[in-house]
Amino acid sequence: MRFLSSVDMPCHPWMAMVILPLLLLLLVPLAAAETWPFCGNSGKFESNSTYEANLRHLSSTLPKKAASSSTSTSLFATDTHGNAPNIIFALALCRGDSNASACEGCLVTAFQDGQDNCPNSKDTTVYYNGNPCMLRFSNKNFLATTVNDKIFVVPSMEMPLITSTRADFFRFLLFTLLNSTAESVTDSSWMFATSRLDISSLPTLYCLMQCTPDLSTDDCTDCFKAYYQLTLKYMDGRKGGQILGTRCSMRYEIYPLGDTMLRISELASAVPAINNTLPPVTVYQQSPVSQATIQEYHGRNSRRKALRIIAIVAPLLSIFLCFICCIVWMTRRRKGTDILHDQAAANRLEEDAFVSRLEDKSSEFTLFEFSEILHATHNFSKENLLGQGGFGPVYKGQLPDGVEIAVKRLASHSGQGFTEFKNEVELIAKLQHNNLVKLIGCCIEGEEKLLVYEYLPNKSLDFFIFDVSRTSLVDWNKRCVIIEGISQGLLYLHKHSRLRIIHRDLKASNILLDQGMNPKISDFGLAKIFSSNDTQGSTKRVVGTYGYMAPEYASEGIYSIKSDVFSFGVLLLEILSGQRNSGFHQHEDFLNLLGYSWQLWEGGRFLELLEASIANEIHAAEARRYINIALMCVQEHADDRPTMSNVVAMLNSEGVILPEPKHPAYFNLRVSKEDESGSVLYSHNDVTICSNNDVTITEEPDGR
Known part of the structure; x- marks a missing residue:
């Protein structure tokens, strides 16, 4: 699944021709602009077919089934109906603080909105702003997996009322809130939690997170992992935003989340995750502007003349703007490629110089061949895996002389770059103390960077x-x-x-x-x-x-x-x-x-x-x-x-x-939580980018 931002979108003239009139429509009050549908690519069903009859059956039974589940777990249900090739798999989930009646009504509407926005589509997903409910049905058995897909990212356009010097502190507080809420979700039988964090010098932050209750605690935790990265990428420093998926959802704002009205600025900044074969503006084309509103807009005589002018000028202007966009994009891409090549060459020179220094110190430090490490760890077998750290996995190994070692294999995406790797090698190799771990050596070969420590059998504290x-x-x-x-x-x-x-x-x-x-x-x-x-x-x-x-x-x-x-x-x-x-x-x-x-x-x-x-x-x-x-x-x-x-x-x-x-x-610092047991205050201080446990943040490219 790939997330498209304005930088990612290809410069096609037809895109500009579609976007410009659509932006004009957004200036009209959008009373119904709350539905976000995804139309799958699993084909279409015929009208009056068996598939349509099966779907009609699910639309009458699934909302009631989800609403009636509120006494046991949460407002959630899955179901299948029919036989191949007309079998349908469906999933329905309502927000944890909804009541049964509101949940049933929302899901009934979702079936209708799905058909209105994705006519005769065999695979449809429907979200609503504020996530009062979500629905997915498909002819593919997506229920057999816990994979979270159809992800929709909606960052707010507004920035927080803090200075740039306090951005790290705001980020710290935000991730404190997100992590504590995620942990509370896994502790709740409803797989739902809302939180509030009050800091005197900053606006109050409100958060809502939810998983489908059929997920295990670990699956729910894994579901949120990508959301931390997406939050950091698309919402860093913003006052709010939400991420919706078929298995878990998250939202934070600076106002109470009972108000689910969508601001136009939020809709305009939505970053949909869609299949690359679909037009990048599909979500906007299918945004839920009611037909009555559009007809009223087009029916106003005072604007007809303006619309005729726009119809003539907009295509020409769009093509011109897209042409400029393509030129700028190609220029930046060319410059970016040159910079990357230069940076890569500089990195290789730095690594070569570092290896040379290590070879000169071979008497006090071992520079291992990658083949030696492979042999010692049995090709990094699962049986030798000691644990998974923030920077990559750690494996047990044994050298030919019988010495046991622990090998930290740095993952390329871990965030620990060559600077940190070099820092650890040059520093710890010089330290001698009974209460400091001993670094035996390292290995640098291509993309592989490994640290070789003494093996300590009792793991970590x-x-x-x-x-x-x-x-x-x-x-x-x-x-x-x-x-x-x-x-x-x-x-x-x-x-x-x-x-x-x-x-x-x-x-x-x-x-x-x-x-x-x-x-x-x-x-x-x-x-x-x-x-x-x-x-x-x-x-x-x-x-x-x-x-x-x-x-x-x-x-x-x-x-x-x-x-x-x-x-x-x-x-x-x-x-x-x-x-x-x-x-x-x-x-x-x-x-x-x-x-x-x-x-x-x-x-x-x-x-x-x-x-x-x-x-x-x-x-x-x-x-x-x-x-x-x-x-x-x-x-x-x-x-x-x-x-x-x-x-x-x-x-x-x-x-x-x-x-x-x-x-x-x-x-x-306080974080208030509301769930079925009442109000509780809690927190989680570790900012987790790729794990719900304590993970080290290591972005420090300069000025260490």
Whole structure:
């Protein structure tokens, strides 16, 4: 499925001839401009045929079936009717907050609108603005798969009331809202959730997301993955927009979503996903302008003369404009091709120079052949797959001498470019510490870029502390060792290594555990090197994982050693509680784990934060000290946070009275959710572009 924007559309004269009169029609009040149909290419059925009779039967039974399902799951139904070659497969879904009567009425109308806009089409999909209901029927068995297709993207034309310098912060808040809503959808038996995020300095953001309830939790999560990318591409910085598909839908706005009236600016900016064999303007041609409105428009005598002039001038003007468009497009394409060739040549030279430097250092670092890695990992077999990270899969391997290795194979679409790859190789190869993962070597061959690490058999920290079936494997003594090891590793990076290093992506999934459950900090692709005299830096592009980011970094791009201290504080709270900061929403008053921890601390109920498996193993005074340290690390202002030297000292000084922490960052951000159980406040801080788990954002082409 391909999404067409104005840049993608080919410059055909007939397009301009169609678009210009249609834009004039959009100036007329569009009372019925709410239907968005997709006409499939599975052929036509004959009037009075068996197929038409089967469709008529479904149109009378499916709406009632969907409406009657509201007592069990949601307003949803699938059905098949007839026998091949006249069998019809159908799916109907109403918005989760609709009532049964409104749902049935909407679906009855959808069958009629489908036939009006796609006459005699065997495959038709109908959406409505605001998504009160959607309908698809086809002679193809699309019900046999969970693939989300017929995707329709509608970004708002309006930009937010914020300065460009705060765009990253707005993006952070938007994806906080989207991720938390998506997680709530998978937690709901209705597969539906609405949310609201209130920030005093910005407009309130409202969100609605829904999956068809026949999807599994994983299928629903996968369905939304592409929506994050589409949101970033088509709606970045905009006040609102919606994405509709046959299996899931999403919408966010700066006004309550009960109002589903379509603004003309939204319709004009719709980006339909259609088959390339269909005219790119099919959706506009079939936009639901009522015949009465069109007749009234054409029937006004005062405009007839203007229409005659337009009918003569428009084709000529359209051809001229399209000619100019084609010239500009061809020129830009030629220039773009030249730039790409030059950039590719520069990249090859940089890679060759880098490989040469590595070969000169072969005594301390191994430059592997790709064939060696293939042999070690059994051709990257599924049996050797250890996990899937944000940058690509990680495989277990074994070298001919019996040494076990872990190979990170960078995906070409992962977002980690050659700069990050080179940064990790050159940096981590120089670091020597028991609590830092050891990089054995790398491989660069064509498009393949691989990092070869020591193999650590116990996977990563998140594998244990966030899984109730494994938390008992890491008792309090083991967690103390893990906390101490992470703090020592960070202290080495910040103070005792040859250069001051800021990790910038410290999180549970980047803490690996060896055979003895000793922690090792990994993944230095985003690390920043400082000279000993520097204390902080700034960037135009924020990289890292939302939820672990310090507020000054997420909103302003300012990073320092205190940024890592903030991430350590979040990680410490997660180790103590066994809960992710991202997606923490079972407590009704606060957005995230930081806010919940602060509430318990202020109320003197800090022991309630402890994960059940360690609650009986830790003394109250010791628990108070660890939580106190964690809250000091996540304070809103960087100057209020301790250094890692202070943190290590506080962890090892049981008798010292610690300062009282101030309130943490993000503690008062709220997201309200409405579902069948009432109102709940929750959040998910990790911005996920391709996964519903914490995924690192790595777009920082310059000025690292």
